[in-house]
Amino acid sequence: DAGITQSPRHKVTETGTPVTLRCHQTENHRYMYWYRQDPGHGLRLIHYSYGVKDTDKGEVSDGYSVSRSKTEDFLLTLESATSSQTSVYFCAISEFYTDTQYFGPGTRLTVL
Amino acid sequence: EDKVVQSPLSLVVHEGDTVTLNCSYEVTNFRSLLWYKQEKKAPTFLFMLTSSGIEKKSGRLSSILDKKELFSILNITATQTGDSAVYLCVGNYGGSQGNLIFGKGTKLSVKP
Known part of the structure; x- marks a missing residue:
């Protein structure tokens, strides 16, 4: 299995609070991605990174920001969580842009 | 609009x-078509198809992939209860917003 961990694995928070999710990889892959998965929508890309300090928006980026200060860590921040951001969040990595992506175990976030 | 459509849904x-x-x-x-298997956790990679x-x-x-007719099939023979999962079909392209388009998945339930 690809060396990808996510923390926390579960989180319950309240509307309006900031939340940061962490993705950590030990594969030294250049590309890292954040997805959310919701019933009826499948997996949707939030943001991705193509190197340290290099990030770009995905399909559903509103309300989210990301940072990547080290190759191995990719952070997803919800500045002010809303109930619509209740979801399962997956991090993924790939060695090359067009390469297969490998997924982390996921974080289940509930915003009350 | 780019899209990936899976059938049946369950x-x-x-x-x-x-x-x-x-x-x-x-x-x-x-660029390629990917199949993933998702149980109650992260999607795990099954196949990457690039040639018809x-x-x-x-x-x-x-x-197998048919690039002329733009479809792929995933066959599972002699199914087992451990095959129960959601199977995701994913299009891999060279777009600017990440590079994967996910289908909504087929939920397979194998009964003993």
Whole structure:
């Protein structure tokens, strides 16, 4: 299995609070991605990174920001969580842009 | 608009049956088609298909791509209860917003 961990694995928070999710990889892959998965929508890309300090928006980026200060860590921040951001969040990595992506175990976030 | 459509959305079979899952795609700058298996956790990679007519096999699972007709199938023979999962078909393209387009998945339930 690809060396990808996510923390926390579960989180319950309240509307309006900031939340940061962490993705950590030990594969030294250049590309890292954040997805959310919701019933009826499948997996949707939030943001991705193509190197340290290099990030770009995905399909559903509103309300989210990301940072990547080290190759191995990719952070997803919800500045002010809303109930619509209740979801399962997956991090993924790939060695090359067009390469297969490998997924982390996921974080289940509930915003009350 | 790029899209990946899977059918059926859900399927119930009995152990020992053979199943075929379908995936059609419309993806600009198409590079490959991926299949993932998702149980109650992260998607795990099954196959990457890039060439038409070449079957990929792994145990009881096999898959093939038709780039002319823009579809792929995933076959599972002699199904087991451990095959119960959601199977995701994913289009891989050279787009600017990440590079994967996910289908909504086929939920396979294998009954003993």
